[in-house]
Amino acid sequence: MVKMKLDEQIPALGAQLLDTNLPLSTRYRVLFTLKGIGGDEAVKAISAVFEDESELLKHESAYVLGQMQNMLAVDTLKAILRDQNQAPVVRHESGEALAALGRFDLVDILDEFAKDECVDVAETCEIGAKRLRHFHDPANLFTKALPSVYSSVDPTPACDDAPVDELVARMMNYELDLFDRYTALFALRNKGSDDSILAICKGFADTTSVLFRHEIAYVLGQIQSSVSAPALTVVLENAAEHPMVRHEAAEALGSVASPDVLKTLEAFKKDDKRIVAESCVVALDMYEYENSGNFQYANGVETAQTVSA
CATH class of the missing domain: 1.25.10.10 (Leucine-rich Repeat Variant)
Incomplete structure (x- = not known):
């Protein structure tokens, strides 16, 4: 071989x-x-x-x-x-x-x-x-933005660094366009502190944009902090929330991978919204990976890496 x-x-x-x-x-x-x-x-x-x-x-x-x-x-x-x-x-x-x-x-x-x-x-x-x-x-x-530790290509840059309360005020300012609000969101992400994570969670209270709430969940999944698990759980459990937001919350919970999220993901893997149910299935696999000690999530190559000599 x-x-x-x-x-x-x-x-x-x-x-x-x-x-x-x-x-x-x-x-x-x-x-x-x-x-x-x-x-x-x-x-x-x-x-x-x-x-x-x-x-x-x-x-x-x-x-x-x-x-x-x-x-x-x-x-x-x-x-x-x-x-x-x-x-x-x-x-x-x-x-x-x-x-x-x-x-x-x-x-x-x-x-x-x-x-x-x-x-x-x-x-x-x-x-x-x-x-x-x-x-x-x-x-x-x-720019005076904090450098990002994330490798992702983001929808917007982060705005210049500022105290958490100023950034969350900008993030939740409905008079600003979404681009400007996103820049505050990514600035909060780059801070990475518990205070900034809790500030990001406030974004779920937005009433103007499904897309914005979905991006809140995505960013929390990047951060992978158990501090966000309660807020993400509430979003996933809310059947009245848009499936695009709930699915992103499910995937974020899989990335957080703290013990308390397992029961929630199991409960919603048969949700009547297919994209939510499938996200919980994928999130459970992410949870397993995060808690496995395995080096690499993207291990599909293992099933296709050998041929007969």
Whole structure:
């Protein structure tokens, strides 16, 4: 037996990603394995998933394509954003991914869909267009923001550092546009203190934007602090909350992976909203990983790494 080169494993991994007979948690790990390998062939393999029935997997695939920073994904992401038959949560993530790619000519399609009938898509594209204009303006090269310890390509930059109370006031100021509110959110994330985490949790009280509350949950999942577990649990348990927010809260709880979240995730893995139920299944797998001591979550390569000599 000989080990295969990583890029030689992409066809097998791509097949696993599309295999609906595999558990969704396994396909999720395969997706992030492909992200880790990177390159054009990995982008092509991920781009084939958008005919799948799982909105969650397609949403996460769009996210990954943006994070990979490979321009080969542009046409796929544009097509998904334009496709009214795709779920709003998938279209929104495609718009955000296009903005993450950072190419200024993509501002045109984002401006176009900033007027979309779906509010979540429109808000995403409005933020994305402002992101591109911000980063292509030489005046924004210098910042007093705290450096980020996170490797993610974020929807907005963090604003200049300030005391927690000032940042949370900006984050919750409904008179500001979402781009500006997001900058305060990411500044709070970068602080990383318990006070800043509790301040971020206040964002769930927002009444103006599903997209904003969803981003609160996403950021708390990045931070992975048990301090946020009570607030995330309340969101997941609230059947009246939008599924896009609840699903992100479930995934965040899986990343937090404190013992108290296990019962909650188990309780909602059969939720009547499929994207919430699937997120709990994936979150339980994340929980298992976080508590396993294993080195790598994206271990899909282990099932496709050997061939006969």
